[in-house]
Amino acid sequence: MREIQEESDWISPEIEREVAEGLGIPVTRVQSVVQFYSFLYDKPPGRYRILFSDNITDRMLGSSALLEHMLKRLKLRRGQTSPDGAVSVDLTSCTGMCDQGPAILVNNFAVTRLTPRRIDEICELIRIGAPVAEWSSDFFRVDDNIRRSETLLTHLEPGVALDAAIACGRQGMLDEIKRSKLRGRGGAGFPTGTKLEGARNAPGAEKYIVCNADEGEPGTFKDRVLLNSYAVRVLEGMAIAGFAVGSTKGFVYLRGEYRHLLDKLQAEIELMREERRLGTAIRGCAGFDFDIEIHMGAGGYICGEGTALVESLEGKPGRPRVRPPSMVQVGYLGKPTIVDNVETLAHISEIAVEGGASFAKRGTHTSTGTKLISISGDCERPGVYEYRFGVTVSRVLEDCGARAVTAVQIGGASGVCLTPDEFSRRIAFEDVSTAGAFMIFGPDRDLFDAAHNFAHFFAHESCGFCTPCRVGTAIQRNIMDKIAEGRGSRYEVNDLMRLADFMKKNSHCGLGETAGNAVRDTLNKFRPAFERRLHARDFVPAIDLETALEPARRITGRDDADAHLVTEA
Numbered sequence: 001m002r003e004i005q006e007e008s009d010w011i012s013p014e015i016e017r018e019v020a021e022g023l024g025i026p027v028t029r030v031q032s033v034v035q036f037y038s039f040l041y042d043k044p045p046g047r048y049r050i051l052f053s054d055n056i057t058d059r060m061l062g063s064s065a066l067l068e069h070m071l072k073r074l075k076l077r078r079g080q081t082s083p084d085g086a087v088s089v090d091l092t093s094c095t096g097m098c099d100q101g102p103a104i105l106v107n108n109f110a111v112t113r114l115t116p117r118r119i120d121e122i123c124e125l126i127r128i129g130a131p132v133a134e135w136s137s138d139f140f141r142v143d144d145n146i147r148r149s150e151t152l153l154t155h156l157e158p159g160v161a162l163d164a165a166i167a168c169g170r171q172g173m174l175d176e177i178k179r180s181k182l183r184g185r186g187g188a189g190f191p192t193g194t195k196l197e198g199a200r201n202a203p204g205a206e207k208y209i210v211c212n213a214d215e216g217e218p219g220t221f222k223d224r225v226l227l228n229s230y231a232v233r234v235l236e237g238m239a240i241a242g243f244a245v246g247s248t249k250g251f252v253y254l255r256g257e258y259r260h261l262l263d264k265l266q267a268e269i270e271l272m273r274e275e276r277r278l279g280t281a282i283r284g285c286a287g288f289d290f291d292i293e294i295h296m297g298a299g300g301y302i303c304g305e306g307t308a309l310v311e312s313l314e315g316k317p318g319r320p321r322v323r324p325p326s327m328v329q330v331g332y333l334g335k336p337t338i339v340d341n342v343e344t345l346a347h348i349s350e351i352a353v354e355g356g357a358s359f360a361k362r363g364t365h366t367s368t369g370t371k372l373i374s375i376s377g378d379c380e381r382p383g384v385y386e387y388r389f390g391v392t393v394s395r396v397l398e399d400c401g402a403r404a405v406t407a408v409q410i411g412g413a414s415g416v417c418l419t420p421d422e423f424s425r426r427i428a429f430e431d432v433s434t435a436g437a438f439m440i441f442g443p444d445r446d447l448f449d450a451a452h453n454f455a456h457f458f459a460h461e462s463c464g465f466c467t468p469c470r471v472g473t474a475i476q477r478n479i480m481d482k483i484a485e486g487r488g489s490r491y492e493v494n495d496l497m498r499l500a501d502f503m504k505k506n507s508h509c510g511l512g513e514t515a516g517n518a519v520r521d522t523l524n525k526f527r528p529a530f531e532r533r534l535h536a537r538d539f540v541p542a543i544d545l546e547t548a549l550e551p552a553r554r555i556t557g558r559d560d561a562d563a564h565l566v567t568e569a
């Protein structure tokens with residue numbers, strides 16, 4: 001569908017019918033896919049599709065004022081397409097450019113470091129109808145911003161890791177990964193060797209290795225840097241994982257927001273095939289066959305969840321599966337599948353070269369190796385930092401030039417909010433476990449704004465499959481809106497706490513389980529930020545029921561006394 005849309009700009013009803021006929025499936029199934037993904041359009045968007053990244057860090061850099069400025073210049077309202085069909089402007093969830101924001105996507109390509117002047121230039125290019133391909137390449141410059149490296153963010157000669165794995169043998173390589181005590185870097189920290197062994201021992205000859213490059217957690221962008229500058233480590237890591245498991249096929253599931261990386265990665269894969277680092281008999285080793293395909297996502301944070309990602313890879317809406325069975329047994333197309341984070345796979349190359357025991361010497365006893373951290377917000381040097389596990393939060397803050405810090409949101413919107421009295425804690429699975437994001441808030445920031453932004457994020461990104469999350473995230477957002485508007489009371493505050501607890505206990509997947517974290521943490525640690533907004537002493541209904549009944553009265557043609565809640569005295 002993405003490829004069709006690249007040609008036709010949107011998916012018309014005729015296209016939906018043709019696709020359904022071609023695949024021999026009901027048209028409703030095609031429609032359900034188009035409607036699920038934010039970047040698939042069933043109505044024509046503007047020829048220039050502008051999406052403002054709406055993470056709190058973009059807002060802290062002034063994105064709201066820039067959005068207003070652009071709407072004014074283009075004489076548009078947010079979410080509207082101009083009458084001539086030229087341009088549409090809207091918001092989208094974090095685009096993974098927090099170290100160089102505010103950022104937008106123009107026809108899926110990232111434009112960074114927005115300023116009022118840059119907005120004016122873009123508006124002028126739109127006015128004269130300049131094709132996006134002809135815009136200055138400086139608009140689309142995405143920097144790595146690597147500020148600190150240890151072992152992973154270093155050059156690795158192509159083929160060296162593959163040769164080392166071949167020398168080690170399939171079982172030997174698996175043993176080295178287990179010996180390294182490598183744990184998944186996507187958030188959950190599951191032992192990678194155990195996972196690979198599970199897939200290796202699962203029945204069947206067809207198995208898959210999937211690189212999870214969805215990186216949708218707000219504030220996280222370290223996988224973007226790995227894929228841009230250290231793709232050799234990631235792609236060879238996939239091949240080595242395939243070698244250990246007995247898999248011949250891999251996929252990179254690349255988030256739609258990273259469209260700018262696609263051609264470069266495709267070229268890297270092509271080069272690997274030419275140099276026999278992919279394909280059959282890799283590096284001349286008979287029986288070592290492996291190839292990689294890139295699958296582009298189409299907008300949807302939930303598609304980073306392993307089972308939802310595999311659903312999406314199969315061409316369906318990305319909704320999490322019911323487990324068990326685990327993906328290691330029944331994954332892509334019902335076959336044993338490994339879904340690993342980009343950083344985890346890059347570490348596999350490292351382990352192949354230096355051996356598991358040497359790798360395990362870095363970090364702590366239960367969190368071995370290094371960790372990449374994406375740093376944004378109020379600091380002098382935002383970017384990607386590599387540390388050995390066990391580093392303290394205060395050391396990281398010092399290195400990036402963060403002063404007088406009020407709070408750090410670690411692990412994105414679904415993570416934890418730490419205050420200065422907790423900065424001696426360590427980044428490690430046994431202490432502060434994180435997929436790798438630090439969003440820093442200085443003394444002038446209002447933490448309510450961050451929690452409010454995250455509440456909107458979760459309500460927008462909930463896939464709608466289970467009621468606790470679908471309804472819970474919507475109620476949470478509405479309550480936060482109400483409090484922001486000054487109509488909240490202590491009743492709402494209590495409701496927010498109950499809601500966070502309810503979603504955590506009853507949701508089907510990690511999105512719903514963590515959707516209340518930020519609001520709950522902010523309430524616990526920054527209660528005054530809420531209290532000063534609670535102007536109502538008693539409960540005020542969030543909606544005016546009398547007004548809400550108006551459409552029903554119109555449809556039924558009734559306007560008698562019984563059709564009103566409040567009757568004249």
Ligand SMILES: Cc1cc2nc3c(=O)[nH]c(=O)nc-3n(C[C@H](O)[C@H](O)[C@H](O)COP(=O)(O)O)c2cc1C
Binds near residue numbers: 339
């Ligand atoms: C809502 C949600 C979003 C997720 N997004 C990502 C993601 O973007 N990248 C990622 O590697 N893991 C993500 N995960 C974790 C994956 O489900 C999975 O645990 C991970 O890809 C496994 O790889 P690892 O063992 O290398 O950590 C997400 C989980 C949830 C619940």
Ligand code: SF4
Binds near residue numbers: 507510
């Ligand atoms: S918790 Fe949310 S995202 Fe996960 S399945 Fe339920 S509705 Fe979907």
